[in-house]
Amino acid sequence: MKILVPVKRVIDYNVKVRVKSDGSGVDLANVKMSMNPFDEIAVEEAIRLKEKGIATEIIVVSIGVKQAQETLRTALAMGADRAILIEATDNVQTDIEPLSVAKLLAGVVREEGPGLVLCGKQAIDNDMNATGQMLSALLGWSQGTFVSELAIEGDTARVTREVDGGLQTIAVKMPAIATVDLRLNEPRYASLPNIMKAKAKPLATKVPADYGVNIAPRLSVVKTSEPASRKAGVRVSSVDEHVAKGSVA
Template sequence: MKILVPVKRVLDYNVKARVKADGTGMDLANVKMAMNPFDEIAVEEAVRLKEAGIATEVIAVSCGAAVCSETLRAAMAIGADRGILVDCGELSDAELQPLAVAKLLKALCDTEAPQLVICGKQAIDDDANQTGQMLAALMGWPQATFASKLSVDGNLVTVTREIDGGLETLEMTLPAVVTTDLRLNEPRYATLPNIMKAKKKPLDSVKPTDLRVDVAPRLAILKVAEPPRRSAGVLVPDVATLVDKLKNEAKVI
């Protein structure tokens, strides 16, 4: 079984995000970038399936600028067998929108014919949570989102997913699309020998025109702004004063 895992290069989750002074987007100059944490979980799950003898090959895919090859190398250091970079040139992450990425992935799925696609449920930069669902719709495949447990038995995939009411278990037939939640697994650290091996693994590069996909943005971002700062808290001497402020100032009771 072949597994395809899309990975995205995003601002490292330990770095405080800053908005550009002109409000056109996020300031990514001279900041640390890393693989999207949900995608890292997806790579780990795919590698575990390969180690269990269920999968035969894990392919990591990234769409974006040429620098995204670093993210693919990181995925290969975790255990992916090879990488495919869809080089979108100077198109920014904000301009490369979920529908365009889903169409690029569909074109690659048509070429590579994977039996399972494992995506992170969302990217931490735009939190769109759309690409996996759109890909399943374009392919006409069953999907299971927010997976906290995944098992494959022959042609059947069983997924336990997190919903508002608790947990839900779904059973699907392959081929299928699964998106991962945080509790699915804990990604391993890439060891130095594996990082060195990743440099020798094959990494192919294609362009959207090669896949016959138009990646022009369909949505326009009008403005990006930081959330308003919260006002400082107030210490009150007793419960009576607290109740008075809640009633007369905050007017919540």
């Protein structure tokens, strides 16, 4: 069984994000970029499934700028077998919308024929949490979202989902889409020998036209602003004073 894992190039989660002075977007100048953490978890889970003999090949795919090759090489160094880069823009400020991404991924799925697609539940740059669900709808495949545990049993995937009330376990018929959550696993670090080997692994380059997808945006960002600064707290000497201040606020 092939496993397809989409990965996205985002601002590294350790970086303090700054908004441009004109409010037109996020400042990306000289900012460290890395793989979306949720996608990293998806790559790790695919590798573990291969180590168990369940998966035969892991394909990682990224959609965006040419620089996303670095992100794909990281996934290859972790243990993925080959990569596909769909160059959809040459502007690092352009974020391809989830529906366009889902349509492109659907084209890759039809071309590659995986039995399972493992996605991060969301990207930490836009927090859309939509691509996996849209891909499921486009393909007509089963889906399991917010996955914290995953087990493949024949042609069924048993998925434990994190929901507001706790945990929910469902069985979905494969082929399926799974969007993974933080508690599924802890991704491995790529070793130096594997980083060197990753340079020789195949990385194919495509464009949206290869899949007949129009990626023209449907949305436009009107303004980007930083969150309001948090007001300083005050000390209270009693519960009654705390309640009184709360009622005034």
